[in-house]
Amino acid sequence: MLIDAHCHLDFAEFDDDRDAMFERARAVGVGHFMVPGTTRERWPGVLALGEKRDDVSISLGLHPYFMDEHREEDVEALAQALDEHPEVKALGECGIDARFDESLADQWALFNAQLRLAKSRQLPVVIHCVHANDKVSQRLRQLDLPAGGLIHAFAGSPDQAWKFLDLGFVVGLGGAVTYERAQRLWRAVKSLPEDGFVLETDSPDMPLCGHQGQRNEPARIGQVCEMVANLRGETPEAIAAQSTATAKRVFGLS
Template sequence: MLIDAHCHLDFPEFDEDREAVFERARAAGVGHFMVPGTTRERWSGVLTLGERDDVSISLGLHPYFMQDHQEGDTEALARVLDEHPEVRALGECGIDARFEESLDAQWELFNAQLRLAKSRQLPVVIHCVHANDKVSKRLRQLDMPAGGLIHAFAGSPDQAWKFLDLGFVVGLGGAVTYERAQRLWRAVRSLPRDGFVLETDSPDMPPCGHQGQRNEPARIGRICEMVATLRGETPEAIAAQSTATASRLFGLDLG
């Protein structure tokens, strides 16, 4: 069984056919889904999805949506985490350095969420774009006890290992299926068996051949096959490794 370790199935792109998306994923061998919250407004929908037996959730404040966040959101997140012990991680949070005008605010929000996760010993689901070195430095300073996931990793082997040495794992998604991703390919080959999880980031990050289309968890098999090819292993072995690592990271008991 495969776990899609990061998919936004609460997003409106799935409102018209969400159950069909789950069915196609199950037919493709995906048996469990990690759904992260991105804004305070969307947490209720994520919590509702988390009532399903095949969905686990995290909640956070995403740097891409800075215009949607308001004063008091971090305190609200703390309250929701206390009220919902079923939440498996804090996130999606992080830094997106493409948006220079909001970087100071992003770091303030990210730091607040890291401290919140540390105080509750929760793993952190991190969005990190053009900021791997700065984020790994901050994580080293804080010493996060439960580690977490560097979602949609696209960096170098050295950057990957900096995260691994801090107790984090990297998420491998659609980017790995593109031939231009030579640096990422080198990183994938360097990873230990317990250093990665597979994810789709649905509805975003479609694999090669599906550019411009809505992504969905059923396509995680293409990612699995590519990782297997790069590492000289079977897709079955890669799926088993990813599922075991995701289960350990998020404390999932799927037996």
């Protein structure tokens, strides 16, 4: 069985064929899906999806890409939602996206608030980290979070990967690993221990090589698995088993 450790299956891109999308994924061996919340407005849909389906687990957070949609009171609302919904497996998606320099100060304030909340609840954190690996790992080291978490869509160097691993985090490997230009990421993938990564699609985003411009979906995680297996000189079955075991450990899945 494979677990898609990060996929936005609540997004409107799946409204027309969500059930069929799940069936396609299950047909190729994807048995569980981690769906993160990104904005307060989207939390009810994420919660409803987790309640409806036994094969969906969820997290809730405030994503840095949507800074214009967040309000100061949303952090307090997040704390309340976590208290009211013990089924939530992690806090996130949260983090830093340094492509948006004009909002960086506000991003860090929101990220820090969520990290403190995760620490107080002893929850793992699902982190979006773009062009900020070193600064984010430094902040995580300062906070010493008890439950670690996932560095989603990792695309950094071996050294950056190991900094996160040393802090109790794992890295998410997705569509980026399928591109030949990702030589630095390939070196990182080869360096990881077997319990240091999970496979993910970030559906409907992060398209695989050969599928640019198309909607991504969990059924394609098998191609990510095969690429990781090729890079590491292992079988896809071994990589699937390793990723699944790690996802279960990180998110407390049965």
